Amino acid sequence: MYDAAGRVVGSASRRRMRAEGLWHAASSVLVLSPDGSEVYVHRRTDTKDIYPGMHDCWAGGVVAAGEDPDVTARRELAEELGVREVPVRFLFRTVHELGSVRFHGYLYETRWGGSIVHQPEEVAEGWWMPLSELRERLSDPHWPFVPDGRQFIEEWFARS
Numbered sequence: 001m002y003d004a005a006g007r008v009v010g011s012a013s014r015r016r017m018r019a020e021g022l023w024h025a026a027s028s029v030l031v032l033s034p035d036g037s038e039v040y041v042h043r044r045t046d047t048k049d050i051y052p053g054m055h056d057c058w059a060g061g062v063v064a065a066g067e068d069p070d071v072t073a074r075r076e077l078a079e080e081l082g083v084r085e086v087p088v089r090f091l092f093r094t095v096h097e098l099g100s101v102r103f104h105g106y107l108y109e110t111r112w113g114g115s116i117v118h119q120p121e122e123v124a125e126g127w128w129m130p131l132s133e134l135r136e137r138l139s140d141p142h143w144p145f146v147p148d149g150r151q152f153i154e155e156w157f158a159r160s
Contacts, residue, residue, distance in 0.1 A: 006016075006093075006104045006125040011065035013065065018049065021100030028060030028071035028152060029088055030109040031081065031116075040081070040116060042126030043148070050101065052123070059083075062103075069106035076077055082117025086110050094155055096148045107152055122131065 001010045002023045004129045017024050031040040039057050051126040063072045070159070078084045091107040114127060129137075135157065137143050138150060 002104055004050050004102075006095075012034075014062065017062070018038075018100075023102050024070060025063040025104045025106065026060055027063060027069045027073075027106040027108065028058035028149070029077045030058055030091075030153070030156065031041075031075050031083065032109060033115055033128060034111050034113040036111065036131075038124060038128040038130050040112070041129045041134065042081075042118070043124045044054070045120075045122060045124045045137045048122065051146040052143045056146045056155055058107075058133060058149050070108075073108045080119045080122050082115070082119075083110070083112050091156065092159065093151065096151055098130065098147050101148070103148075105148065107156070109156075111149070114135070114153060119143060 001008070001012050001017070002025050003009045004023055012022055012079045016022065032038065033080065041055055041057045043055050050134065059077045061076040062143060063069050073088050076092070077088065088108045091109055094105045094107065096103055096105050104152070118126060138153065
């Protein structure tokens with residue numbers, strides 16, 4: 001668990017964190033094509049506990065108790081998309097707060113041209129999308145895109 005200022009203050013089960021809307025941390029990795037013109041977009045499974053069936057362009061998850069966000073980023077990238085042993089570059093830290101979902105986001109990016117292997121429990125399908133098309137789709141507030149991922153990619157676009 002983290003506090004609102006971003007300090008580690010303890011630990012809690014994922015169930016308790018979700019039920020009580022506790023502050024926590026998560027790491028997310030943006031996967032770009034080798035030339036940086038495309039981003040890997042995926043659709044979450046319909047069984048996800050949060051934002052089921054929605055699209056995202058970040059591979060990520062909750063920082064485990066005692067885990068460094070850098071380690072979380074590499075772990076989640078390997079688990080969700082099967083991308084391993086690739087340099088992951090820290091981008092920035094931000095805060096996401098929407099209803100009872102409140103966390104400190106540690107954002108990273110990597111370039112990848114190899115195969116993608118989805119974690120079947122988390123990713124239903126995925127594909128490469130030109131960054132220009134992603135921008136265009138995000139301009140539609142009705143496109144089912146996860147709110148945190150939308151916030152993060154808009155911040156990334158603003159910084160690029």
